[in-house]
Amino acid sequence: MEMDGPVQATNSNPDEGLDPVNAQTGMADNDQRFLLFFIMGTYFGPDIKGESSPKSVLQRVAKGLPPYTSDQLARSQITILEIERTYHYVLRKADQSAVVKLPIFHQFIQGDLPKHEEDPRANYPQFPDLFPPSLHPHSLDRNQHKVVENIVFINNPDIFHIDQEDIERFRTLTGLEDFVLDEAAARLHYTEGSILLHNGEVTVNEPDEESESKKTRRVDELLELDDPLKHEHLMMHLNSDLVDRAGPAMVFLPSFPTKSELSNIVAATKSGFALTGSAAMGNMGPSVGLMDIGECEDAYLFRISLPGVKRDARDFSCEVESDGKVLIRGVATTGEKTVFRYSQMFEMQTQNLCPPGRFSISFKLPGPVDPQQFSGNFGTDGILEGIVMKDRDGR
Incomplete structure (x- = not known):
């Protein structure tokens, strides 16, 4: 994935396994950081007014689109919980060693993930690099949920700009063959055996397969x-x-x-x-x-x-x-x-x-x-x- 500007990253060998040392110390390794960066950059993009087909951050960079301004943004909000659930949904078939713990995930969201001194190739851009806080501020909504402004979820991203090597690495790590996600299932994903803890939301599993599988009420x-x-x-x-x-x-x-x-x-x-x-x-x-x-x-x-x-x-x-x-x-x-x-x-x-x-x-x-x-x-x-x-x- 060749990128210009602040979101440039160096690819690592996709055959490299997850670092057991990092797994023990709690530091995210190369593959884990790659997945954080790749998922956020591929399945999320700025919510631009009048844009009928939203483009992901990485797609905008690959197409060389001009920077957008705050006046162009739609003033929408997405909860950190929805972003977190999308991340877990994409990795639902992955080995658990590829999934970071929640504290590390939130470090990435805040841009506080420590640099990997031993492997500089693992220092991928973090969430604020993809979505600058000046245009996508973090705040609490009226329900006291943590939200990020002006970001849209893209369940069927355009991947023409992604190197085949990165596509294969993503497929190997996630176990997915297709990039298309079920929007409702992704944003409302519930992980069995894990704790996805956020303020005051109850997920209601729906039995009708033709309807949304889950709904929330705040x-x-x-x-x-x-x-x-x-x-x-x-x-x-x-x-x-x-x-x-x-x-x-x-x-x-x-x-x-x-x-x-x-x-x-x-x-x-x-x-x-x-x-x-x-x-x-x-x-x-x-x-x-x-x-x-x-x-x-x-x-x-x-x-x-x-x-x-x-x-x-x-x-x-x-x-x-x-x-x-x-x-x-x-x-x-x-x-x-x-x-x-x-x-x-x-x-x-x-x-x-x-x-x-x-x-x-x-x-x-x-x-x-x-x-x-x-x-x-x-x-x-x-x-x-x-x-x-x-x-x-x-x-």
């Missing part, structure tokens, strides 16, 4: 729904350090507690959490709101059973607050008296499933968290799984 766009405390029963799991433990327990309160009383009750437990809403209603059918909570050194994981809950992003939300409170709001679609299917009307003889309508569930994680480091996945199995990083500063 927390401040969520609907104003029922007060989670307006339910008759409050269920609380208790955990004790006493030698003579009573085991799992539920506490039923005879009247609605105030928010202050609820906070005091939860505060009296160690690693306890409170459930409200349909999760606490003993007369429900299937167990909406049954959950597991896990903990590792730097994060919490929770899984909640939500059978029969509408998975449309317009009706479902999951919010995480800094004190560890999680609030889930949604709409149950089961338990109707009358069901219409295929132009037929069924009068239900029994109604044991969760009643239809809006519901809310709230609980508290064992400790404070960083809401900006939260990711959730609502699968077709009716299980909502969320991972949120602990608040290191709050300790």
